[in-house]
Amino acid sequence: MYEGLGVAAGAGLAVGAYAYASLWPGSRIFGAAITAPARSGELALTFDDGPNATWTPRLIDVLARHEARATFFLLGKRAAAQPELVRRIATAGHTIGNHSWSHPNLSRTRSSRVREELRQTSETLQQITGAPVKFFRPPFGARRPAVFRIARDLGMEPVLWNAMTSDWSEPSADRIAEHLMKKIDGLERRGRAANIVLHDGGHRDAAANREPSVKAAGLLLERYARSHRFVTLDAWI
Ligand SMILES: [Zn+2]
Numbered sequence: 203m204y205e206g207l208g209v210a211a212g213a214g215l216a217v218g219a220y221a222y223a224s225l226w227p228g229s230r231i232f233g234a235a236i237t238a239p240a241r242s243g244e245l246a247l248t249f250d251d252g253p254n255a256t257w258t259p260r261l262i263d264v265l266a267r268h269e270a271r272a273t274f275f276l277l278g279k280r281a282a283a284q285p286e287l288v289r290r291i292a293t294a295g296h297t298i299g300n301h302s303w304s305h306p307n308l309s310r311t312r313s314s315r316v317r318e319e320l321r322q323t324s325e326t327l328q329q330i331t332g333a334p335v336k337f338f339r340p341p342f343g344a345r346r347p348a349v350f351r352i353a354r355d356l357g358m359e360p361v362l363w364n365a366m367t368s369d370w371s372e373p374s375a376d377r378i379a380e381h382l383m384k385k386i387d388g389l390e391r392r393g394r395a396a397n398i399v400l401h402d403g404g405h406r407d408a409a410a411n412r413e414p415s416v417k418a419a420g421l422l423l424e425r426y427a428r429s430h431r432f433v434t435l436d437a438w439i
Pocket residue numbers: 250251301305341342405
């Protein structure tokens with residue numbers, strides 16, 4: 203099923219364990235990636251698959267209303283087509299990360315192409331904003347050892363997450379927020395910060411409706427405004 207199975211067998215990992223580890227966050231088999239630190243009171247809102255001409259500006263407004271900063275993992279090809287929007291994210295004080303050029307499943311992509319996907323994206327983002335890109339989140343959370351190695355080679359820290367729900371297929375902002383609050387509160391009880399994923403774009407369909415995700419972000423900002431600090435990934439390195 204995966205190109206990397208030979209490598210897994212060589213490393214003495216069961217095939218099942220490898221398939222699991224390559225697709226699920228929280229697994230540390232492939233070396234440390236940033237999820238969230240073991241301290242409570244901090245939330246990182248992160249948004250994947252943008253920039254999106256409709257939803258990213260609305261999200262920037264919602265964040266501005268709450269004076270909160272977030273991290274945006276952008277697709278290189280969408281960023282290249284909308285440099286003004288990328289600059290707007292950066293100017294608003296948010297952190298910009300690399301989410302690959304075209305959103306392939308990197309656990310099934312050969313290393314030379316992985317490198318190209320990541321390098322081209324970082325280069326494009328840096329050209330637009332003038333700042334180096336320090337964070338990388340693999341599409342689908344899929345990775346194998348080479349993917350993280352390549353990301354680090356290119357000067358980036360790999361980032362996963364610990365609070366996600368299927369906001370891309372959920373029509374109700376309330377439901378999305380409710381699911382995430384449950385996860386955030388569970389992490390809080392265990393003394394852990396939350397690294398929250400929402401989507402302000404669609405990696406397949408740029409016209410996907412992300413209104414529920416944007417609204418859910420607003421609900422989280424309201425609910426945790428007094429009790430928590432909203433941080434970008436920069437606070438966790
Ligand atoms: Zn994605």
